[in-house]
Amino acid sequence: MARKVVIVGGGAAGLGAAGGAKAADPANKVVVYTQFEDVAYSPCGIPYVHGKEIPDFQALFLADKQSYVDAGIDVRYETTVRSIDTAAKKIRVEGEGEVSYDSLVVATGFDYKDPGVAGAGLGGLYYVKNIRAAMEWDKVLDTVKKAVIVEASALGLEMVTALAHRGIETHLIDPHPWALGELCDPDIAAPVQESWAEMGVTMHWNTELKGFLDNGKGHVRGVATSNGEIACDLVVVATHKVPNNALAMAAGVTAGSTGGVVIDDHMRTSARDVWAAGDVCEIPHGLGGLPLQGLTGSHAYAQGKVAGFNAGGGDRAYQSVYVPWGMVAGKWMIGGVALGEVAAGALGIPHVVGRATGISRARYYPGVKQVRVKLLAEPGTLRLIGAQMVGGEGIKERADFLGVAVRKGLTLHDLATMENVYSPPIGALNEPIAVAAQNGVAEARKGA
Incomplete structure (x- = not known):
């Protein structure tokens, strides 16, 4: 019997879930809620547009909005879901009121970890995520002479290279002794760091962020670190990705040690008829079951396909990951x-x-x-x-x-x-x- 499948989140996991729900039964009614103006683009490509390897942002769009209409997927843009009532099987949507569901997929993605320092509300702090915001920030980059990247995460590495390609004086600060300190070994990171030095990047290892400095007009003028101040026109905050789990947690859905929503091998959560996929949930590593969160877009999309297929009445398992x-x-x-x-x-x-x-x-x-x-x-x-x-x-x-x-x-x-x-x-x-x-x-x- 056809189901009404509601999906919260329009990223890789959310759109994967929408396709999965339709694959399980083309008669399923599928509704996707997203806070943003767009779906179906590659946020992973944003640094490469900033670095001019990709000529424009339009190249990052994978499909137009009409293609989802044609596929029978109802995408509600710039719409905020305020709460989930798992007992009544309803969500509360700003501007729509209560909306019922037969199956719900939570695919609310990630936030950047709060740096936890003074000045976090200043202008000039760039969190790379939404493509429309990135289009505006790209114009700002034309005026930037000196920038600081906070943390050598995967995004941080991409943005360091992008800004150096852009001709911007680039500084990188990170509390670890080398790039990708929690994932990458120092002998693997060393050639990368040598090439950055050749590109004019200044690296500040074993350096902690202490605060963002105000120019007196509400805009960043630099960063305070454990090793002194660094003046700059712009800061890219590339801290660790954390699950955007507030909606799920308020609904009583169980979270794990990473903060991600706990799911089983069918992407089911602890709540009846609620599934989760992507950066909002945690996935067991194939070696020892260590819980992981904040993986790649390909992982999010694959998880979404499984969650959506099962939410739509199918039966498909998602395997443990080994994370190439x-x-x-x-x-x-x-x-x-x-x-x-x-x-x-x-x-x-x-x-x-x-x-x-x-x-x-x-x-x-x-x-x-x-x-x-x-x-x-x-x-x-x-x-x-x-x-x-x-x-x-x-x-x-x-x-x-x-x-x-x-x-x-x-x-x-x-x-x-x-x-x-x-x-x-x-x-x-x-x-x-x-x-x-x-x-x-x-x-x-x-x-x-």
Whole structure:
């Protein structure tokens, strides 16, 4: 029987849920509420428009509004959902009053963690999120001579590179000793930081934000840090993503240790007929079940498809994640999957390491790039538990492959004898993953 599926949030998870609900039953009535003017665009592309790699913001839109009308999805733009009543199966919508549902999907996304310092209300603080706001900030960037990025998160890395490309004097402050300090290992981050220095970026590591400084007219004039003041015209606040969970928490939905909504393998929450997807919820890591929150857009979309399909009357499970990741930072690509050395050490997980430095194409082919690979494996079994890489190209494809390898329990022995494509323009004779695995097997034998 057809259902009325209501979705709160119009990001990747929300639109994935809308499509999933229609896939479960085309007769389902699907209504999406979003606070913003648009849906169906890629916020992940915003830094690259700022950096001029992408010529304009219109390129980031994936579909026009009419396409959702044609698909039978009712998107309510610039509309705020004030509350959820799970017992009555209703939401209260500003301007509409009470709206009933058969199934509800909460896909309210993320907020940036509050820096918790004075001056957070000043003008000139840029939180990269909404595309319409980004269009206005892009005009502001034309007037900016000096900017500060707060924290070397994934977004922070992208914005550092973007502003440097823009010709803006760029300063980065972060409490960790290196970029992506909670995810990336220092040997992988080092080439990125070297390239930033070449681009004129000034990095302030082991430096805490103490406050935003007022110019006396309600606009930021700089930041106060644990190592002194840095003057600037603009601050990009790229703090850790936290779940936008207020609506769900007020409705009594259970949250986990990350603050994200707890869901089961079908994306169901603790409340009857309520599902959740995307940055608002937490997902178990495939290695040990460690709860994770704030993953990528591809994760949010996949979760939304499952949540929406099940909310629409279907039956589909969502698997634990191993989180292959990758990005461009400075002049390099970096990426990996599951655990790096820093994370494994912090969690007390013993591991064997195999390393190799190879090339992306035949050594004689124009444009050949270095590729550095590090593999982590379980002692004894040598089952792969993680990887990190830095190189000039080919990082994304290797991260995807290694994500499957970790999920399927492949070992260093398997990877040491893997087949690989050899074609001068796209692949070298010796695949760096295979060489790293061979070196890891050799190191394990030495320690046996």
